[in-house]
Every structure is written in structure tokens, then in C-alpha cells.
Amino acid sequence: MLLSHGGEPSRTAAPVARWTVEQVLALTPDESSRKAGGKLGSAGPWSGAGCDGSGAVWGLCKGSGSKPYRTVVDTTGPAYKCSCPSRKFPCKHALGLLLLWASDEAVLGPAEVPDWAREWLDGRRGRAAAKAAAGGSAAAPADPEAARRRAERRAGRITGGAEELEQRLMDLVRGGLAAADQSGYGLWEETAARMVDAQAPGLAGRVRELEAIPASGPGWPARLLQECALLHLLDTAWLGIDRLPDPLAATVRTRVGLTSPADGLPVRDRWLVLAQYDTPDGRIVTRRIWLLGKDSGRTALLLSFGAAGRSPGQALPVGVTLDAELTPYQGGGQLRAELGAQFGTPVPSGTPPRGSTTAAAAAAYGRALRDDPWLESWPATLREVIPVPSGDGWQLADATGGTALPVVPSALSRPGLWKLVALSGGAPVTVFGECGHRGFDPLAAWADGSDGGAAETVPLI
Template sequence: MNQHGVRWTSEQVLALAPDDASRRAGNKLGAAGPWSGTGSSGSGGVWGLCKGSGSKPYQTVVDTTGPACKCSCPSRKFPCKHALGLLLLWAADEEAVRDSTTPDWAEEWLEGRRKRATDKEQGDAGTGQSADPEAARRRAERRAGRITAGATELERRLADLLRGGLAAAEQSGYGLWEETAARMVDAQAPGLAARVRELGAIPGSGPGWPVRLLEECALIHLLDAAWLGIERLPEPLAATVRTRVGLTSPAEGPPVRDRWLILAQYDSSDGKITTRRIWLYGRESGRTALLLSFGAAGRSPQQALPVGLTIDAELTPYAGAGQLRADLGEQFGAPVAIASPPPGGPTAAALEGYGRAMRDDPWLDSWPVTLSGVIPVPTSPGWQLADADGGTGLPVAPAALARPGLLKLVALSGGGPVTVFGECGHQGFSPLAAWSEDGSETVPLI
């Protein structure tokens, strides 16, 4: 045990893996056999030498306070299989990875991380002081003009589609939408481009596609109209519109220090960029926060947090309706295991919360909620989470039905009530973490 709290569980380690292949490879390296020179420190460092195919072992070091890692292997994944294997060994066998003096090669990297963090904190106050605000204003105006031109063109194309009839969308195929999306990219509106690309897949999505296409066209028209009249919107909604069209802004709200429960972490990819989502809940503030990080060109996102732990840390929120997204700042003290799940409610309260959130952000796909006292029940087709007291139920989203996490949830329940954290949206509920009735252990579901 080190001063940074409990050693992680194997599930918490494997939750950091970028994909299933990394999980399998990491599991194979989670035994003492291939390792030598292992150790850990009270400041959160874990290190070891792993025998590979070459003459020299791979040097692997992990900073569990990040977490972050470095390995001399050529893998572009983060964390690599050696870092996962080392953490699995550290989590399961205190004798194999004992507290010891940090070797020079590991200390150099760990000390460098600490120095960079200190330099960043000292430099943040001066960031932007030397920038030319007038030049920045002109760049922002030019980009806003291009987005306005793109939104105007998109409105014409939507009008042409509706004038010619939705059947034309099935005949024209995906090429029309890809070309339109490319025009939105040229207009520097990646948010609009992403929504347009989604239109191209709807005509081939099965029965009822014209209704879904009309709904999506309406949402895009609403976003276009909001951008074209953004000066008349209240600032929180205007900030949301800017984000939805693809304009980025820094996290600049007042920092919120809290004991943050790490509830879930998962990746999604559009083929070019991998997006990692980490959900946190503040025990004192009652706020739910979303950390986003990105990886391009086959690289996994660098930010990763072990699900099931609580960290004392500062988060800085972004502007916009809901203010869910935040950046992780300074961490204080020792991470500890989640003692109990976040407070939850019945399925009706989850739907009400999603509805309230949509008033502030009509383009919202889902909203984070915690359900308490629910039981997974099979339906035809699929599953639903039903209130144990005989109230209403929420269908499990189609995308979640194929995940192994659903079977873990059913096994955890055993026909009894459980607490489940997940995302509630128009397609149903996606379970991400669960707790049994006694709330003693966090079970990741993704």
C-alpha cells in the first residue's frame, strides 16, 4: 500500500485499456514471470522491466496519480500492454511489486512529470498575455463569417431536399451528404459537418427512416437558425450553439474542488479520431462532470482515470448550457475507493432530468443519470430497467444490448434491485456502472 490509497482492482486497471486486444495482452503480462526490477513508491510511481523479444527488457513506468505511463516498447497505444500488465501485477501481488527506492531511469521520468506540472501551473497565469487580442478578434470574425456562409448554404440544401421529397435522399445515396459535409468542413464548422454525415446513414437504417431523417433535418435547421441569430440568444444558449457548430473555447469557469467519484470511462471513434469520455460525480457539490480527451492517427487518448476510485481534485467547467464538460486540474491527497454510489432516483426522475436538460440544449443526445432501486428485466425485444416498486421502466439502448456489461448487470442484480449510472437518451438508457444493494463495490459495465 502507498500513500496514494488502495491499490487498484484488476477491473479498474483493465478499464484503462484502449481496446479488447490490449486487455487480453495486458492480462498475459499480469503475472510475475516476465518481470524483474519491479517496485513502487509512496508518491505514486510503479515501475518494472519486462522481458520482450529483444535482448533488452522494456522499461515501463507508471505514475498512478495521473495516471500516465512511459514504456520503451514501440506501441502507440496508451496505456500499452506492458503498462497494463505491470499495473495488474501491482494490483494483485504486493509481494511482487513492493515499495522500494526508485531507479534512476524511472525517477528521471517521474521527476520530469512533476516539474512540467509545476511549470504549467506557474505559466498558466501568464498565458495569453503576449498574444495580440486584436489579431485574435479578427481571426474569430473571419471564422464566424465562414460558418455563417456554410450555415446559409446548408439551409438551402435542406430546403431543396424537402422541396424534392425525402425519397430523393434514398436515391442520391451517401455521396450527396459527404459532399455537403465537406463543404461544412471548408466553412470551419465541424459540428455541422458531423451532423450532416449522420444524415447519409439514415436512409439505409431500416423501416421508418423517413421519420428519422425528417427529425434530424429539423434539428440541423434549428442549429442553423440558432447560429444565424446567435446575437439574440441568451449567453448560456449562445455558448452551447457555438460548441455545437464546432467552435472550441477554453475551460474558464470558476474551479470546483470536490471529492469526485470516477464513475465510467469509455472510447468511441469516427475512424479518424478516438474520443475518450470520463464521467465524474462531485460528492459535495452534487455536480456531474465530463472529461473529454482525444487521440488521432491511431493513438489512444492520453487521459485515463481508474473507475471506482474517488479523487480530491479541482475541475474547471466549460461555458454553455448544463456546463457538464470540464478540465481536470490539481489533485489533492490520496485517491480512495468509492464508498457508496451517487444518489439516484426512479426511472421517471431520469426522464424528467433528460427533458430539463434538452430545454437548454435541444441537440443533446443523452444525459447522465443514476437510477436507484431498479431491476434489469427482459422484454421483447431487448431489456429494460424497471423500478423495483412497480413503477415505470427504461428500455436499454440498442447499442448497449450487445455489450458484455449487460450480462454483468444482470448477474449483479440476480433479480434484486441495483443502482445504475448511465446515459439516458432518446434511444434508451446505456448502463455504464452499477452497484449492488449494499453499494460496496463499483462494477464497470463498459
């Protein structure tokens, strides 16, 4: 929902610009949805399709039954409604409708909103306006004292789990790392289950990461020792959390799995949507959305979660700019934020971020480790880099002859790497991604970013 400064729906904003096909595809929950939506991205299956200046897109899609599926999208959310039984968001019909809207203005043009679509649109926007008018704040706990006692009991359980984990790490080191290879996955699964019982999901997740290291190829003992050292550091940080500075203590709480509210000062800016991708983690799917404030230069991360096989609800098309407020969380460099009130309508951005050198990106990651020693990576935009082969992999080299960053192994099998190579064609490009100890993970790119000119955002994941 897009709101005006007074908290009411914006009625005077400029018409919502059509998205590009790349921006639509960035919303797909999985590869099968991408293929199914692509088949519905032509005019053939659709009737009664149209759009209006407020961001609504609707249409009737012919299916296997006698009645067509009613599909409507509010692109200012974005939010989706379809009469099909799919549990994916967006479903293939919503994706097909958006692809048609993005690619063929002659077929899907301005029209009067039908009653069946208007009912959902008015209801959605009315609820959002009412929530904004009420301040959008949750009710205070009914019994603060009871909440404090529950927090103390959970902290006690986490402390017990951390102490047990310390003992298991000591036993592993005393017995030699070869024991980890011989015991297989059972040792780590049992330990992770104990951390779940201790209500420390962050510790459980890091323990599960250890189980795959012995099978990761040559050099695994050194990698296992490094990860055990980081886990030991997190354990001891929790056990001595009362002696830590407040920002680091907030980071430790987050790392062991305690949630904290977004209670920083809201930051209003024109936020460029840099990247969006999903990561499955057992029964949960985590969606990460990276934003960059055009005025503040601040980078922010939006996190949302969904059950396995179900895409998280929050989604933003890559490459658009939205005027909005973000409220940061505590700890971890305060990158994570919560999306608040939005003002006006999202518009496609034709200007890539300025970026920095590969050396500066690596240095920024090093500085971020001082605030969060368990940090896997740090967001960075590289300017004037060229993707070039390097041994069995690829690297992003400074066009000016400086340093280079290796591309992370996980990106080598993704189609996005070849999109980046094709976009560059041997010429410098601007690339946004995550820089960490494994290398650089490219997430978005611009072909014309070095001179500040217009350029389309190309998602790479």
C-alpha cells in the same frame, strides 16, 4: 500530478491505494490491448518490479529482444513510460504491470525506486509543480485585434455554410425524402465536405449522421425528418445568434464546432470517477470521463482527444475518488469541465451515488433539452433498478413497481450488459449511465447501492 494546497507536490498524503483489476481494465485503449495486457499480468515476464507509497509502479518486462522493456507508471496521473515502440497509451506492458500490481501484492510489493524509473518520475512531477507554481495559465494573444479579425472571418464562413445547408435541406424536403434513399451516401458526403470548408465541423458531423438513416430499417423517413429538423434548428439558431440569450448562444457556438475556454468558477470537490470510454469519430478518438462531486452533487464531463489508433492522453481509473478542482465550460448545461489542481491521492470509493428513479431521470433529460435542444443524452444514476428482458431487448425497471427505461440498442451487443445482469441476479442495483431519446445506456453499476453501504464500482463499457 497531485498537488498540495500550495501548488507543490503533496509529500504528506496517505499512500496510494492499489487499484482493482476492473479499474485497470477501464484504462485499456482497445480490446487487443486488453488481451495483450492480460497475458502480461502474471509474475512470469517481470523482474525488478516494485511500487512505493507515492503511486509509482515499475518493472522490467522480458520481450523478444536481449534487453527487457523498462516500464514505469505514475498512478496519481495516471501517466506511463515504457521503452517499447508501441504508440498506444497505456501500452500492453504498462497494463500488464498494473494488473500484476492490482492482483498480487506478494509479487509486486514496496521497494526502492530504481534510478531509471526515478529519473522519469522526478522529471514529470517537477514539470507539473513548475507549471502549477506559474499558475498554469497560457500567455495572452500577441495581437488581440488580429485574433478578433480571424474570429470574424471564421464566423462569416460558418454563416455562409449554414445558409448553403439551409438551401440543401429545403431542396430535400421539396423533392421528397425518397430522394435521400436514391442518392445514397454521395449527397451527404458532399454536403459534409462543404461544411468542413466552412470551418463548421459540428455541422459536418451532424450531416454525416444523416447518411446512415435511410439504411437503418423501417421507419427511416420519420427519423430522417426529425434529424433534418434538428439540423435546421441549429442552422437558424446560428444565423440569429445575436438574438439568443448568452447561455444558449454559447451552446450553439459549441454545436457548430467553435471551441470556447473553460472560464467558469472552479469547483473543488471529492470527485468520484463514474465511467470512462472512447468513441472513434473519423480521424479522431474522443474520450469521455464522467465525474460526480460527492459534496456538491454536481456531475461533470472531461473530454480529451487523440489521433485515430492512438488513445487520448487523459485517463482516470473508474471507481476512485480524487480531491480536485474542475473549471466548467460555457453552454450545454455546463457539464463539460477541465481538470485542474489535484490535492492528495486518489482513493477507491466504497460508496455508490444516491441515484433517482427512472421517471426522474427521464424528466431531468427533458429539462436539459431546454438548454440544449440538440442534446443526445443526459447523465443519470438510477437507484433500485432491475435489468429485465423486454421483447428483443432489455429494460431497467424500478424495483418499487414504477416505470422502466429501455436499454439503448447499442448496449445490447456489449459484454457490459451481461455483467450488469450477472451483478443484479434479479436483485436491485444502482446504475449510472446516459439517458436519452433512444433509452438508457448503462456505463457503471453497484450491487449494493440502495442502502448506501460499501460497493465496488463495476465498469460496464
